[in-house]
Amino acid sequence: MIVHPELRRAARHARRPLLTTTLLQGAVTLTHLAQAVLLAAALAGLARGDTARLPWLLAAVPAVVAVRAALAVAQRRTATRAGSRVRVALRDELLDRLGRLGPAHLTTARAGAVRTTLVDGVEGVDAYVSRYLPQLLVTLTVPPLVLTVLAAVEPAALLGLVPALLLALAGPRAWDRLLAARGKDHWDTYEGLGADYLEALQGMPALRAAGAVGRTRERLERRSADLHRATVAKLRLSLVDTGITDLAVQGGTVAAALLAARSAVTGSTTAAGTYLVLLLASECFRPVRDLAREWHAGHLGASAADGLARLRTAEPAVRDTGTEAARWTAPPELRFDDVTFAHDGAASPALRGVSFTAPAGRTTAIVGPSGAGKSTLVSLLLRHHDPQRGRVLVDGRPADRYTLDSLRRGIAVVSQETYLFHATIADNLRLARPDATDAQLTDAARAAGVHDEITALPDGYATVLGERGATLSGGQRQRLALARALLADARVLVLDEATSSVDERREADIVRELLNAAGGRTVLVVAHRLAAVRHADRIVVLDRGGVDAVGAHTDLVEAAGVYAQLVEAGRARQGEIAV
Numbered sequence: 001m002i003v004h005p006e007l008r009r010a011a012r013h014a015r016r017p018l019l020t021t022t023l024l025q026g027a028v029t030l031t032h033l034a035q036a037v038l039l040a041a042a043l044a045g046l047a048r049g050d051t052a053r054l055p056w057l058l059a060a061v062p063a064v065v066a067v068r069a070a071l072a073v074a075q076r077r078t079a080t081r082a083g084s085r086v087r088v089a090l091r092d093e094l095l096d097r098l099g100r101l102g103p104a105h106l107t108t109a110r111a112g113a114v115r116t117t118l119v120d121g122v123e124g125v126d127a128y129v130s131r132y133l134p135q136l137l138v139t140l141t142v143p144p145l146v147l148t149v150l151a152a153v154e155p156a157a158l159l160g161l162v163p164a165l166l167l168a169l170a171g172p173r174a175w176d177r178l179l180a181a182r183g184k185d186h187w188d189t190y191e192g193l194g195a196d197y198l199e200a201l202q203g204m205p206a207l208r209a210a211g212a213v214g215r216t217r218e219r220l221e222r223r224s225a226d227l228h229r230a231t232v233a234k235l236r237l238s239l240v241d242t243g244i245t246d247l248a249v250q251g252g253t254v255a256a257a258l259l260a261a262r263s264a265v266t267g268s269t270t271a272a273g274t275y276l277v278l279l280l281a282s283e284c285f286r287p288v289r290d291l292a293r294e295w296h297a298g299h300l301g302a303s304a305a306d307g308l309a310r311l312r313t314a315e316p317a318v319r320d321t322g323t324e325a326a327r328w329t330a331p332p333e334l335r336f337d338d339v340t341f342a343h344d345g346a347a348s349p350a351l352r353g354v355s356f357t358a359p360a361g362r363t364t365a366i367v368g369p370s371g372a373g374k375s376t377l378v379s380l381l382l383r384h385h386d387p388q389r390g391r392v393l394v395d396g397r398p399a400d401r402y403t404l405d406s407l408r409r410g411i412a413v414v415s416q417e418t419y420l421f422h423a424t425i426a427d428n429l430r431l432a433r434p435d436a437t438d439a440q441l442t443d444a445a446r447a448a449g450v451h452d453e454i455t456a457l458p459d460g461y462a463t464v465l466g467e468r469g470a471t472l473s474g475g476q477r478q479r480l481a482l483a484r485a486l487l488a489d490a491r492v493l494v495l496d497e498a499t500s501s502v503d504e505r506r507e508a509d510i511v512r513e514l515l516n517a518a519g520g521r522t523v524l525v526v527a528h529r530l531a532a533v534r535h536a537d538r539i540v541v542l543d544r545g546g547v548d549a550v551g552a553h554t555d556l557v558e559a560a561g562v563y564a565q566l567v568e569a570g571r572a573r574q575g576e577i578a579v
């Protein structure tokens with residue numbers, strides 16, 4: 001009965017329609033009462049042999065039924081409107097929060113669990129708020145009203161009705177806490193199963209390659225069995241709840257009927273009073289029975305409330321306290337000033353005392369062995385994290401002085417993990433700039449070295465891509481993502497292993513083309529393979545989180561440090577490629 005604060009909060013998104021739907025629900029219940037009163041009056045008249053008013057009373061009954069039908073339709077419509085308003089508002093809010101949380105959030109939360117909260121959890125809240133809550137309010141107001149009427153007609157009936165009503169409403173509250181715990185258990189298992197299924201589907205090629213499909217299926221079956229157990233445990237408790245309610249309802253009705261019969265026999269009440277008690281006693285419990293039914297529709301929302309609250313209030317890794325909009329009229333300089341950063345829970349910092357400048361409008365390459373801290377550097381530039389010491393400056397200002405949204409919009413990133421959507425190639429490209437002309441699309445695709453392959457497809461730029469660009473090769477996906485980044489109206493372009501799926505010879509050509517096309521931008525190229533970066537204006541060599549050297553290709557080769565070792569390793573790996 002205690003409404004979770006998160007659900008009360010959700011209901012505020014649709015105050016008016018919820019109030020209307022509650023009033024309409026109340027009116028529907030009142031028509032039941034009116035019908036009972038009419039029938040009681042008709043029966044009492046018959047008992048007295050007074051049939052003068054009988055036709056009118058009986059004619060009024062279908063009229064009441066018709067009014068009830070109209071009210072019920074209006075009530076359902078308003079409830080649907082209220083529910084959809086709540087759903088839309090909640091999903092907007094949660095998606096906005098997810099955007100603010102950024103990729104850092106998904107290092108601790110699982111994508112499938114977030115999906116379950118966003119889809120199933122929000123659907124459950126809709127049912128809870130638009131159906132259960134209005135019925136709860138009606139249940140708390142109508143039965144006392146009926147009892148007041150009966151108190152005036154036949155006070156003795158209250159001896160049976162009041163205890164039964166109290167038992168029906170308050171009895172199940174004794175295990176509210178247990179029900180909440182079972183609900184949470186059920187929801188956590190449901191979320192976990194959703195996350196496992198999504199991961200298994202997305203990782204199917206890897207599972208197949210590792211011969212682990214059978215083991216994964218067994219694990220999913222075990223998870224499904226866990227969910228079944230959690231569901232049954234919760235249902236069992238709900239059924240006890242329903243059983244007590246039913247027992248109280250039946251017992252109360254019978255007790256009231258017996259008391260009414262006794263009054264009739266002793267002559268202490270009128271025939272009308274007796275019939276009123278007999279018919280209204282059942283109506284008094286109707287809202288209680290309806291409440292039990294709506295609970296079954298809305299219980300998922302109650303279970304999901306904690307998960308929703310967790311997601312809605314999750315703290316982003318960085319605070320969006322900047323006030324300036326990052327609208328650089330010229331390509332900005334990027335500067336890392338004595339930056340030290342350790343990931344949460346990491347034993348040692350990923351970056352320590354890193355200082356270098358990426359000059360405005362030039363290309364700076366970041367190279368280094370695996371784990372040197374290159375991607376961490378990019379995530380600090382985008383403010384997915386803030387350094388624990390030192391500063392990142394963009395255009396001479398600390399990055400946290402800009403609003404997060406404008407900073408991230410000012411920096412186009414192509415990373416190892418490109419994401420293409422189930423849409424046409426043109427739509428995928430226009431994500432970066434919705435108003436781009438066809439000529440701008442083809443220019444960007446040419447610069448990224450993918451135009452010819454697109455036009456060779458039967459539908460060219462109108463070709464619909466499979467999910468995540470599944471119908472393209474890894475290299476084609478990366479080059480499409482490059483074209484998309486070139487279209488973006490951003491003064492900084494970051495290529496984070498952006499061409500790692502392209503063969504090394506092709507990579508050098510693409511990067512050269514790309515850098516020509518990226519004129520007027522400050523470019524940061526992060527790469528393992530050095531063929532892609534040898535023409536950069538400046539190369540920063542990272543090693544174990546620190547800057548080993550900064551310079552041009554030839555100087556760095558001569559210096560015989562980490563860079564020279566990387567060049568040697570590259571030669572050994574790809575003997576035919578000269579860097």
Ligand SMILES: Nc1ncnc2c1ncn2[C@@H]1O[C@H](COP(=O)(O)OP(=O)(O)OP(=O)(O)O)[C@@H](O)[C@H]1O
Pocket residue numbers: 107343344345346350368369370371372373374375376377528
């Ligand atoms: N989310 C994280 N949590 C904890 N440690 C992390 C996280 N991400 C990276 N690290 C650690 O930080 C260090 C730097 O990682 P980073 O990904 O920046 O290296 P990298 O140079 O980009 O490597 P690669 O070339 O292999 O992509 C590594 O030791 C890595 O294990």
